Amino acid sequence: xxxxxxxxxxxxxxxxxxxxxxxxxxxxxxxxxxxxxxxxxxxxxxxxxxxxxxxxxxxxxxxxxxxxxxxxxxxxxxxxxxxxxxxxxxxxxxxxxxxxxxxxxxxxxxxxxxxxxxxxxxxxxxxxxxxxxxxxxxxxxxxxxxxxxxxxxxxxxxxxxxxxxxxxxxxxxxxxxxxxxxxxxxxxxxxxxxxxxxxxxxxxxxxxxxxxxxxxxxxxxxxxxxxxxxxxxxxxxxxxxxxxxxxxxxxxxxxxxxxxxxxx
Amino acid sequence: xxxxxxxxxxxxxxxxxxxxxxxxxxxxxxxxxxxxxxxxxxxxxxxxxxxxxxxxxxxxxxxxxxxxxxxxxxxxxxxxxxxxxxxxxxxxxxxxxxxxxxxxxxxxxxxxxxxxxxxxxxxxxxxxxxxxxxxxxxxxxxxxxxxxxxxxxxxxxxxxxxxxxxxxxxxxxxxxxxxxxxxxxxxxxxxxxxxxxxxxxxxxxxxxxxxxxxxxxxxxxxxxxxxxxxxxxxxxxxxxxxxxxxxxxxxxxxxxxxxxxxxxxxxxxxxxxxxxx
Numbered sequence: 001x002x003x004x005x006x007x008x009x010x011x012x013x014x015x016x017x018x019x020x021x022x023x024x025x026x027x028x029x030x031x032x033x034x035x036x037x038x039x040x041x042x043x044x045x046x047x048x049x050x051x052x053x054x055x056x057x058x059x060x061x062x063x064x065x066x067x068x069x070x071x072x073x074x075x076x077x078x079x080x081x082x083x084x085x086x087x088x089x090x091x092x093x094x095x096x097x098x099x100x101x102x103x104x105x106x107x108x109x110x111x112x113x114x115x116x117x118x119x120x121x122x123x124x125x126x127x128x129x130x131x132x133x134x135x136x137x138x139x140x141x142x143x144x145x146x147x148x149x150x151x152x153x154x155x156x157x158x159x160x161x162x163x164x165x166x167x168x169x170x171x172x173x174x175x176x177x178x179x180x181x182x183x184x185x186x187x188x189x190x191x192x193x194x195x196x197x198x199x200x201x202x203x204x205x206x207x208x209x210x211x212x213x214x215x216x217x218x219x220x221x222x223x224x225x226x227x228x229x230x231x232x233x234x235x236x237x238x239x240x241x242x243x244x245x246x247x248x249x250x251x252x253x254x255x256x257x258x259x260x261x262x263x264x
Numbered sequence: 265x266x267x268x269x270x271x272x273x274x275x276x277x278x279x280x281x282x283x284x285x286x287x288x289x290x291x292x293x294x295x296x297x298x299x300x301x302x303x304x305x306x307x308x309x310x311x312x313x314x315x316x317x318x319x320x321x322x323x324x325x326x327x328x329x330x331x332x333x334x335x336x337x338x339x340x341x342x343x344x345x346x347x348x349x350x351x352x353x354x355x356x357x358x359x360x361x362x363x364x365x366x367x368x369x370x371x372x373x374x375x376x377x378x379x380x381x382x383x384x385x386x387x388x389x390x391x392x393x394x395x396x397x398x399x400x401x402x403x404x405x406x407x408x409x410x411x412x413x414x415x416x417x418x419x420x421x422x423x424x425x426x427x428x429x430x431x432x433x434x435x436x437x438x439x440x441x442x443x444x445x446x447x448x449x450x451x452x453x454x455x456x457x458x459x460x461x462x463x464x465x466x467x468x469x470x471x472x473x474x475x476x477x478x479x480x481x482x483x484x485x486x487x488x489x490x491x492x493x494x495x496x497x498x499x500x501x502x503x504x505x506x507x508x509x510x511x512x513x514x515x516x517x518x519x520x521x522x523x524x525x526x527x528x529x530x531x532x533x534x535x536x537x538x539x540x541x
Contacts, residue, residue: 007294011398014304018402021308022409026316026339027323090328097325114335116327118411226337227323229411 029228042100044084071238085149103223108152122219129197132189142188281379289391344504345467358392359437392434428523435530465497
């Protein structure tokens with residue numbers, strides 16, 4: 001017995017050493033943030049309900065990030081970028097490591113996004129939805145405004161679906177134009193990301209309906225720079241705490257993000 | 265009736281022999297400090313030092329610009345390959361015990377026992393494979409460091425794949441050991457097999473699955489792509505990546521098929537040569 005314990009001691013020592021080595025910080029992202037005392041986040045200027053631009057109700061992402069930065073003990077520094085979502089090519093948004101440590105305001109966890117960024121824990125789900133002035137059974141023959149600001153949702157899948165539905169499509173560049181089009185009667189409805197659709201519907205007393213399941217649903221996440229593991233792990237820790245103390249659920253509830261939209 | 269009992273008793277002897285030889289290999293590995301140091305130094309060098317060292321070259325700098333085509337970090341990408349590396353070294357080096365046993369007469373004693381050659385070889389290979397899987401598991405201890413999220417299902421799947429790989433590679437080690445007469449010769453020969461196998465298995469650089477065959481051959485020289493595609497270890501590492509980080513460059517079933525076939529063929533070859541000892 002003693003002999004076996006002696007034989008296993010070498011292996012035990014190795015396990016302990018490896019576990020200790022695993023505690024070494026793999027990068028400097030967290031320590032750099034602590035040095036500056038700020039968490040720099042790139043967000044679109046407005047993307048309700050994630051980023052609203054209203055200081056009284058700043059949006060889901062801003063409120064979560066405020067709680068996260070509070071947990072970490074740093075100040076949240078927002079870097080609004082009006083190019084986010086406006087251009088299909090994210091290179092034109094000019095978001096670099098120097099501008100921000102975290103990207104927020106409509107990033108979803110897809111393979112495409114993960115090719116560019118590392119992603120944090122999911123906090124809500126989204127997909128494509130349609131907002132209309134009245135309840136809707138099908139969208140055949142309608143004139144639809146399409147707003148695809150959010151990065152990472154399957155635009156090709158949406159385009160295939162809409163082509164198959166015999167609808168007339170108008171591409172919109174912002175939510176104000178979409179709302180004006182629907183309110184003015186030029187558009188029968190507007191297809192956009194589900195949380196935004198819910199927000200527009202609630203603001204204008206309209207109806208929001210999820211597009212069918214054939215169009216996938218995605219997890220909303222924050223984007224981290226690949227390789228910033230220590231910062232990502234710290235934010236994950238903060239997220240767990242926000243989930244445990246109910247802060248996260250309360251924020252989502254406040255913005256109606258927990259509502260499940262009826263499906264078309 | 266008696267014949268049935270005799271057969272049963274013979275089976276028990278063979279099973280007992282497999283267990284005895286397996287246990288001997290496993291316990292010897294615990295005493296082999298050199299092998300244990302190798303088991304710890306490889307994960308530290310490859311995951312911790314190389315991972316941290318190369319991190320700035322593979323991290324994101326501009327959103328929308330891809331330097332590294334895989335939807336994972338470099339640490340996550342190489343993590344399953346380091347498990348395979350630890351298994352590769354340990355499996356092939358476990359087979360050095362064949363030379364050891366031959367040199368010190370243990371093999372002669374075992375060969376005159378009622379155990380068949382197949383039983384002896386199976387006991388040794390299973391022992392070597394078990395040690396190799398344990399060394400693979402040492403790398404798993406660094407999963408959190410590499411940001412690889414492990415679940416029980418992932419670990420079980422990985423253990424199955426690691427066992428298949430370890431069995432095939434230990435059989436390969438025995439095939440090599442059967443041809444080598446000295447420890448020094450085995451060391452040189454095994455390194456000549458291990459390192460080229462590892463480096464040409466898409467372990468440290470990805471073959472982007474989004475690219476066509478023609479495009480891949482523009483990114484990398486044609487000879488390198490061909491070598492990677494013909495290397496069986498490529499598919500074993502790919503299967504491990506599929507299990508641990510959910511990323512495959514090839515059909516995930518290919519890895520299981522190739523590891524299973526290699527295990528059977530290499531064991532049969534090792535047995536053929538072991539019968540001539």
